[in-house]
Amino acid sequence: MTEPERTPDGHHVLIKGRRWRATDPAVPADAADRLRHHLMAARRAVGAALRAGDEAAERAARARVHAAKTALGERGQPPWWEQDEAQRRERWTAGLARLDAEEGGEEA
Template sequence: MHPTTPDGRYFVVKGRLRRCSKPLISYENRQRLVHDLMEARRAVKEAKALDDKDKLHAARAAVDEAKFALGERGPVWWDDGSPDYNRHKAINTPYADWYHLIDEQQ
C-alpha cells in the first residue's frame, strides 16, 4: 500500500506523486475500468515480447484510455482550482511537509 496524501488526490511511489482515481466512480465501474487497464497492460507486455509496434501502439492507447476514464490522466477531477502535481517529486510540491513526516515514519 502506498501512502495517500491527506486530501486523497495522490499516492506516492518512489517519492513521486501519482494521481488517484476519481473517488466518485461507482464500485462496479471502477472494477471494470481497472480490469480494462490490467488487460491493456498485459497487452503492452505481450506486444513488447513480440516486438510488434502496431500492437504496442494499440495497447498503450488502451492503457491511456483506461487511465483517462479513471481520472488518473487528463483533466483533474477536483474542482477547487488546485494545480495538478502528478508525477512531481513530493518534496517539490505543497505536500513536502506531509511527505517528510511520512518518510520519517517508514
C-alpha cells in the same frame, strides 16, 4: 492489500516516495473494477506486443492503457477534482463504454 498513502487533499497517492494522481473516488466500485480489468489487460497486451516486436499492437495497447487511466481519473485535463459531478460521470462512463466496445471488437 492495503490502500496506498494519500496526500492530505486526497488528490494523489504516494508509492515508493513518488506522487501519482489518485483514482477519482466518485467512480462507482463496480465501474472502477471493470476499468481496472481493462487497464490490466491492456498492460498485459503492451508486454505481449513488446515481446513480439509488434509496434502497431503496442500503440493500440498503450492507447487502451491511457483510456482506462483517463476514465479512472488518473490522467487527463482538467483533473477530476476540478470537474463537476456531471463531467466526472461522463468521463468514466464514456471511457468504460469505449473500452467495453473495443474488447467486444467493435469500433468505439
